Amino acid sequence: MACRAHLYIHLIIEEVVMSNKQVSRGRRSSRKKRPSSKENFGKGRQLGYAVREALDDYYSRVSHYNTRATHKRRAVTFIHFCRRHGVADARDIDREFVLSFGQYVRQRIEGEYQWPDGTVDAQVSVAYAHNLISTMNVIMRAFRGDNALKISGKEVLGVCRKSVRTREIQADVVDTKDAVDRAMVEGFCLAAAVMMLARAWGMRVREAILADLDRMMREIKRTGEAAILEGCKGGRKSRDRTVRANEFRMEALRFAIEVRPKGSKNLLSESDTVKRFLLREINPCRLILKKAGVPSFQELRAGFAQDVYEEILEGPSPLKQPIRDQVMDRIARAEVSRQLGHNRISVASSYIGGTRHAA
Known part of the structure; x- marks a missing residue:
């Protein structure tokens, strides 16, 4: 009798365990996994956030603080240009688009740039224009992992960076x-x-x-x-x-x-x-x-x-x-x-x- 009672208790415990497993399996299967976003090469849904994440990943988050900070400041211009043209996903950016950005920057060297809605972007120096092109190249390399969309600042802007000092030094x-x-x-x-x-x-x-x-x-x-x-x-x-x-x-x-x-x-x-x-x-x-x-x-x-x-x-x-x-x-x-x-x-x-x- 003792053996039968022991066997009976063992069967009851086994049924309870199996029942709990089935319940837990049912709960897990009822949860639908949220599909992972591939927008902006998986760096985030918002372009601005994705650009910052891409730069941090590219340079590593524990070094190159000044370089990352500088590129992030300049990236605002490229992000603004993308939004103006309805581009919210970096995967949609092609060579034609980066060349159009180069032309936009070139026009800002010559004077103020006016958008169709009347908004005006200020004129920039030749040196800063080259910096903007450089940052755009870095952003796309950080996203894509290659230089397929890299453009030459000298070619697209039509003018070299001026690096000869003309004013006297103010640091005696x-x-x-x-x-x-x-x-x-x-x-x-x-x-x-x-x-x-x-x-x-x-x-x-x-x-x-x-x-x-x-x-x-x-x-x-x-x-x-x-x-x-x-x-x-x-x-x-x-x-x-x-x-x-x-x-x-x-x-x-x-x-x-x-x-x-x-x-x-x-x-x-x-x-x-x-x-x-x-x-x-x-x-x-x-x-x-x-x-x-x-x-x-x-x-x-x-x-x-x-x-x-x-x-x-x-x-x-x-x-x-x-x-x-x-x-x-x-x-x-x-x-x-x-x-x-x-x-x-x-x-x-x-x-x-x-x-x-x-x-």
Whole structure:
């Protein structure tokens, strides 16, 4: 009897388990799976959101913060153009469409662009027009994974990017130190150190933030010069980019070491990131720079470039008077390019001016 009772209980339990399985199966089968959206190559239903997602995925979400942010700002123009033409899905964009975008940008170089409803888009510079084409190319490559829709800015715009500086540099040492003092008063000591490093050593903002200050000091004591290695744009890290120390450069380096977070080899604390540093320190100080007469952080690098050029020629840069020694001019431009981390002589013209010669 005990065996029968045990068998009976076992059968009841088995029936209950099977019944529960059937119920659960019924519930799962009653739920219809929402079909996955393929719009915008699976990046999202809204074009604007999809563009931002595509750029983040393309560059990775943990690096290239400035590059991604720049492309996202410029992407607004391309998204606006797409919406104006009723394009809501990036899969519908073909070569004819990207060429029409190029023509739209070209017309904005020549003057204001007026849409049929009377809305007017402002004129843009040649340089910014090329940037818009570049961003459009990056967006489509991020979506598609190829360069099938890439267009040439030079061909579609019909004009090359102008990169020769014509106005005098507004970043002398006195104005820079004035900006540093203002920043310190406002409590932005780390940003003040970035200003000093940018003006004295020709560093980009990211390079100044991430520079290994202790390494630089060791190299100066050993050789009298230091290499710019950390935070270089586009991975252009090279031991060839060395800058010889002088009194002003040592002042900037010592100041950065003095104000850096305790225990850090650079201007970042252990828990900080470059992105937070930019938002917290750099962005509020852009206005401080302008109040001191310096247009931007980039202008500080231009001031450094002019110093290098004038030290070699022992005379004024082309922005101040025509060139008299073409051989020395070329040597100076090559040195400016090397110390700025470009290694292309042509780039020097965007910092120190063109090659106009004396009569």
